Amino acid sequence: MIKTIDTSKVNEYKFALIETEKGTMKLKLFGDEAPQTVCNxxxxxxxxxxxxxxxxxxxxxxxxxxxxxxxxxxxxxxxxIICECDDQEHKHERGTLSMAHAG
Incomplete structure (x- = not known):
């Protein structure tokens, strides 16, 4: 089932922190390029x-x-959720956070 994600708060989600036993990763989120992915x-x-x-x-x-x-x-x-991976400025480079895509 494809779910449409509410993107009304996308501008609130600029960064995320992932805390691990090895330390904390600070992630920059690109809501302008992938609003549903970021909000999800x-x-x-x-x-x-x-x-x-x-x-x-x-x-x-x-x-x-x-x-x-x-x-x-x-x-x-x-x-x-829908795939937002076409024609994006940011590509899969070292240090990139991406969501899995099974298609």
């Missing part, structure tokens, strides 16, 4: 969806993946 991420975080979840996939010097409630990469919040 922020809402899930505020609601506690990510609390106490682990990074289930770690490949040194390449990628870490987290956010799966099952711990294996196949779980999620129970819905999908």
């Amino acid at each position: 991420f922020a809402t899930l975080a505020i609601e506690g969806f990510y609390k106490d979840l682990n990074f289930h996939r770690v490949i040194p010097n390449f990628v870490i993946q987290g956010g799966c409630p099952h711990g294996n990469g196949i779980g999620g919040p129970g819905y999908e």
Whole structure:
């Protein structure tokens, strides 16, 4: 099911913090490029969806993946959102936060 995300608060979500046992990561969010993705991420975080979840996939010097409630990469919040990955200024470079896309 594709869920339409309320983007009315997108301008409030400029940064996010991810706290881990290794330290805190500060993330810059680009709501102008991906408003539904940013608002979905922020809402899930505020609601506690990510609390106490682990990074289930770690490949040194390449990628870490987290956010799966099952711990294996196949779980999620129970819905999908539209893909906002076309024609974006910011690309997948070192240090980029991205959302998984199963399509």
